Amino acid sequence: TLGLALFAEFVHMVHHAAEPFRDACVIRAKHYMEDHLRDxxxxxxxxxxxxxxxxxLTYKFANELGTSPSRYLWRLRTEKGxxxxTDTGLxxxxxxxxxxxxxxxxxxxxVRLMQGLPPREIRRSAWAKEPAYEPARA
Known part of the structure; x- marks a missing residue:
């Protein structure tokens, strides 16, 4: 039906929209930070x-993300770290x-400020976890 087709198109647009309803300045700054966080x-x-x-930009970040551009960058760097x-031996x-x-x-x-633990403990904990065993179902 037409209604179902329109709904499916709406879901597709919302799902594939990178960041709907966000300010263009914020989007450009975030994308730059994500691509160049090492710099x-x-x-x-x-x-x-x-x-x-x-x-x-500072006002828009606070309004849309609840933080400053600087704090957003440090959080982004820490999350990548x-x-x-947890995923590498670096x-x-x-x-x-x-x-x-x-x-x-x-x-x-x-890391300690964000997670409450030093990096060594976080790595040790992540690497110690093994997948839970689930018996096969008959």
């Missing part, structure tokens, strides 16, 4: 890529470098 000048360049003033920490120093941290200590401090 030391990532924040400055993201603000330039956003195409709006620093104060406008946590992913590398050293903390290598992870810190790949994610744009000033030092391994800085990465460790951000």
């Amino acid at each position: 030391p000048d990532c924040l400055v360049q993201a603000m330039a890529a956003a195409g709006c003033s620093k104060s406008a 946590l992913e590398l920490l 050293s903390v120093a290598e992870i810190a470098d790949r994610c744009g941290f000033q030092s391994p200590f800085h990465f460790s401090r951000c």
Whole structure:
């Protein structure tokens, strides 16, 4: 039916829209940060890529994401670092470098603030977990 087809098209559009109803400056800044989080000048360049003033971008980030561009970048870097920490055997120093941290200590401090545990404990816990055994069903 036409109603079902329209609904299916709506679901498709919503599902495939990268970030619906978001400000273009915020989207451009976020995408720049995601693609260049290792770069030391990532924040400055993201603000330039956003195409709006620093104060406008700061206001828009607070309004849409509930945080500042700077805090968003550090959270993004920390989350990427946590992913590398649990999924790879890279050293903390290598992870810190790949994610744009000033030092391994800085990465460790951000991880501890976000997760409440040092990177070593997070890795140990992630690597110690084994998939739960589920017996075959008859």
